[in-house]
Each structure stands twice: as structure tokens, then as C-alpha cells.
Amino acid sequence: MRLLEILPYLVSGWLALVGLYGIATSRHLVHLVGCVAVVQSSTYVILLALSFQKGRPAPMFQQTPPGTPATDPVLHSLVLTDVVVGVTVTAFLLALVVQAYKRYGTADPRAITRLRG
Amino acid sequence: MIALQTGLFLLVAAVGTLVVFVRDPLHQAAVLSLFGLSLAALFTALEAPDVALSEIVVGGLVAPLVVLLALAKMRSLRR
Amino acid sequence: MSPRALRLLFLVSALVLGHALVRAALRLPPHGHMQSPYGDTANVVSVQERQTTDAVTAVIFDLRGFDTLHEEFILFGAVAAVLLLLRPSKDERELPESREEEPGPPRSALLRFSARLFLPVCFVAGLNLICHGQLTPGGGFQGGVAIASAAIVVFLLVGLGPFARLVPATPAELAESLGVGGYVLLGLAALPFGMTFLTNVLPLGHAGSLLSGGNSFLLNLAVGGAVAGGLLLVAGAFARQLLRVRKREER
Numbered sequence: 118m119r120l121l122e123i124l125p126y127l128v129s130g131w132l133a134l135v136g137l138y139g140i141a142t143s144r145h146l147v148h149l150v151g152c153v154a155v156v157q158s159s160t161y162v163i164l165l166a167l168s169f170q171k172g173r174p175a176p177m178f179q180q181t182p183p184g185t186p187a188t189d190p191v192l193h194s195l196v197l198t199d200v201v202v203g204v205t206v207t208a209f210l211l212a213l214v215v216q217a218y219k220r221y222g223t224a225d226p227r228a229i230t231r232l233r234g
Numbered sequence: 235m236i237a238l239q240t241g242l243f244l245l246v247a248a249v250g251t252l253v254v255f256v257r258d259p260l261h262q263a264a265v266l267s268l269f270g271l272s273l274a275a276l277f278t279a280l281e282a283p284d285v286a287l288s289e290i291v292v293g294g295l296v297a298p299l300v301v302l303l304a305l306a307k308m309r310s311l312r313r
Numbered sequence: 314m315s316p317r318a319l320r321l322l323f324l325v326s327a328l329v330l331g332h333a334l335v336r337a338a339l340r341l342p343p344h345g346h347m348q349s350p351y352g353d354t355a356n357v358v359s360v361q362e363r364q365t366t367d368a369v370t371a372v373i374f375d376l377r378g379f380d381t382l383h384e385e386f387i388l389f390g391a392v393a394a395v396l397l398l399l400r401p402s403k404d405e406r407e408l409p410e411s412r413e414e415e416p417g418p419p420r421s422a423l424l425r426f427s428a429r430l431f432l433p434v435c436f437v438a439g440l441n442l443i444c445h446g447q448l449t450p451g452g453g454f455q456g457g458v459a460i461a462s463a464a465i466v467v468f469l470l471v472g473l474g475p476f477a478r479l480v481p482a483t484p485a486e487l488a489e490s491l492g493v494g495g496y497v498l499l500g501l502a503a504l505p506f507g508m509t510f511l512t513n514v515l516p517l518g519h520a521g522s523l524l525s526g527g528n529s530f531l532l533n534l535a536v537g538g539a540v541a542g543g544l545l546l547v548a549g550a551f552a553r554q555l556l557r558v559r560k561r562e563e564r
Contacts, residue, residue: 151259
């Protein structure tokens with residue numbers, strides 16, 4: 118079935134669009150940061166979907182004999198470092214949100230329209 | 235295997251949609267944790283165990299925790 | 314812009330972008346039939362040449378070690394940004410430590426005992442994850458996050474006060490700085506021998522034994538320290554901000 122073959126890519130695109138919708142229509146800054154996390158995860162899904170090859174095990178050669186074809190470790194490494202660094206960036210965004218709340222008194226992005234030092 | 239992967243892809247799409255449509259940030263933190271776990275399940279089914287390892291801890295624990303800490307600070311500022 | 318107009322505008326843009334994404338998806342190879350010559354080469358090289366049975370660790374720390382250095386710097390920068398942002402500002406002050414008035418869950422003996430039991434076990438498990446990176450799924454990133462979350466679970470079990478006491482800034486800062494700096498120093502260690510930055514200086518050893526994979530072992534430790542220290546610093550900054558930072562007029 119064609120749909121099943123491209124389902125991973127469609128799921129990744131769906132996550133990206135839904136996350137963007139959440140960012141665009143958010144009414145609370147912390148909810149916005151959560152939607153940024155959803156957009157980030159759409160990239161993880163498509164990278165790992167591209168690394169998967171039918172019938173091949175994980176690229177660990179303790180049990181499987183070295184030399185058997187395995188899934189792609191390069192894409193795994195990209196996603197792995199990205200996941201950990203991404204949560205630090207999320208923490209940074211939340212620190213910004215806390216400071217913005219202190220300055221403006223509100224967490225509604227539609228009410229924060231002017232820069233205030 | 236193909237049914238498992240298809241089911242997990244659809245689960246991830248559904249929980250991701252839930253993360254966006256749960257508007258209250260406190261409830262969203264719990265759904266975010268669930269989202270991390272379903273992503274980890276998907277990564278395991280895609281033969282990527284080490285990525286699943288980091289996603290479990292990060293998405294299930296650290297990210298919701300930082301969200302909760304920020305929300306608690308904002309609530310304490312309101313009083 | 315009214316919410317309805319915003320939603321309509323987004324829907325139109327999403328339809329255009331979604332159309333492009335679907336057309337791209339149709340032209341990608343079907344799921345499970347991707348060709349990845351670089352990945353296949355990496356799988357072969359990591360065991361035969363680099364003596365590492367975990368190909369992903371070989372890619373992260375050996376074949377593409379330079380990119381991981383950049384990722385570490387991103388981590389370092391984000392942690393520094395969080396610490397900068399959450400310092401007490403001009404109109405705030407930080408209360409001194411006081412054990413009396415700390416909010417938290419009710420003091421349950423079972424929870425405190427569980428926390429005391431959990432913390433060392435989880436710490437050792439995280440250390441195990443870090444050290445076995447070149448053999449089994451694991452490595453600096455996973456183990457570092459596991460160690461940080463051990464302390465974080467202590468916070469969840471017995472409240473913020475003991476957590477803020479458990480994670481004084483100095484050891485966490487030291488771990489993080491040593492992690493990031495150590496990575497660079499280990500890369501520089503190859504230069505006196507006339508080799509390029511980040512070439513393996515440690516012996517490659519046998520695939521499957523603990524001291525294999527050249528630099529990967531020490532780089533795993535460095536990254537583990539950097540990630541654990543960084544996440545603990547971030548959680549500590551948020552906890553201190555919550556517990557102790559108040560506006561100057563308050564009593």
C-alpha cells in the first residue's frame with residue numbers, strides 16, 4: 118500500500134504542521150514552548166524513519182556478528198545529540214518565559230506587543 | 235513488525251496533536267511526558283535503542299520537570 | 314489580527330506547505346527501503362578499524378567527533394544562558410538558606426528512605442551507561458542525563474530544599490566545565506604527535522573489551538560530565554529561582 122510506505126513522512130509533516138499551529142494560536146507562553154518541542158520531534162521522527170531498513174537489526178555488534186548489514190548509525194547519532202541538546206534549549210526558552218512574565222505580568226503572547234527592558 | 239510500527243507512528247501523531255490541543259500548560263506537561271514515552275517506543279521499534287534511551291529520560295522526565303518548575307515560579311509570582 | 318483571521322491565514326499557509334510536504338514524501342523511497350552507503354561503511358569501519366561494537370558511539374565520538382564538539386558548545390551556551398537569565402536582577406534579592414520555611418511534600422519517612430536508596434543506585438547505573446558507551450547502547454549523553462535525573466527524582470521525592478542542598482553549584486559547574494574543556498583538550502592531545510585534531514591517542518584495543526575505541530572512552534566521560542553538570546545547573550537555577558529569589562520590597 119502506497120500510504121503505508123509513506124506514512125512515516127506524513128506523520129513527521131503532520132507533527133510539524135500541528136506544532137506550528139500550536140505556536141501560531143497559543144495563548145500561554147509555556148504552552149508555546151511545548152509546541153516548539155513537538156516541532157522538534159517531527160525532525161527526529163523523519164530522521165529515524167529514514168535510517169530504518171527492512172529486516173536489519175540495530176547497529177550494535179555485541180550480539181550480532183560484525184559485518185551484518187544494520188540500520189544507519191549516522192542518522193541515529195544526529196537524533197541522539199539533538200534530543201539532549203534540545204531539552205537544554207527548551208529550558209533556556211522557559212527561562213526567557215519566566216523573565217518575560219516578571220516584566221509584563223502576563224503569559225499571553227498576544228498581550229506582549231512592545232519590548233520592555 | 236509492520237503493524238507495530240504503523241500503530242506506533244499513528245500513536246505518536248495522535249499524542250503530538252494532543253500536546254498542542256491541551257491548552258492548560260499544567261496538563262500539557264503531563265501529556266508531554268506521555269509524548270516522550272510514545273516517541274521512545276517508536277524509536278525502539280525503528281531499531282534505534284540508544285536514541286530511545288535518551289528520549290525516555292529526556293522527554294519523560296527532564297522536559298516536563300523544567301516546564302513544571304517554570305509554571306511553579308509563575309504561580310508564586312502571582313501571589 | 315482577530316483569532317479567526319489568524320486561523321484562516323494559518324490554514325492557507327499550512328495547505329501550501331502540506332502540499333509541498335506530501336509531494337516530497339511521494340518521491341522519497343518507501344519506508345524501509347532507504348539506501349545509505351555512508352551508514353553501511355560506518356557500520357563496517359566502526360568494528361573493524363575502530364574496534365567499537367556500538368557503531369553509533371563510533372560515529373558520534375570518532376568518525377564525526379568534531380560535530381559532537383559543536384553540540385557540546387551548544388549545550389554549554391544554553392546552560393550559560395539559563396544561568397544568566399535566572400540570576401536575581403537589580404530589583405530582586407536571593408534569600409539565604411533557611412531550613413524552616415521550605416514548601417514541599419509532607420515529610421514522609423518512606424519517601425526519604427526511598428530517595429536515599431534510589432540516588433546512589435541510579436548514579437551508578439548512569440555511570441555504567443557512560444562507561445559502556447562503546448560496547449552497548451549508551452554513552453556520555455544517555456548516562457549524563459540519567460545521572461542528572463537521579464538528583465531530580467530526589468527533588469521530586471523530598472522537596473526542593475534537599476535538592477538545592479544536594480546540588481551546590483560548584484561540583485556541577487566543575488563537572489560541566491571539565492567536560493567541555495576536556496573534550497577540547499583531548500582533541501588537542503593529538504597535535505603534538507603530528508596528527509590532526511581529535512585523532513585517537515589512546516590505543517584502539519580489542520572490540521568488546523572495556524578499554525576499546527581509542528578516544529571514545531575518555532570522550533564519553535567528558536560528555537557525560539558535561540551533560541550531567543549542565544542539566545543539574547539548569548535544574549538548580551530554576552529551583553533557586555523558585556525558592557529563594559524575591560522582589561526587594563517583599564518581606
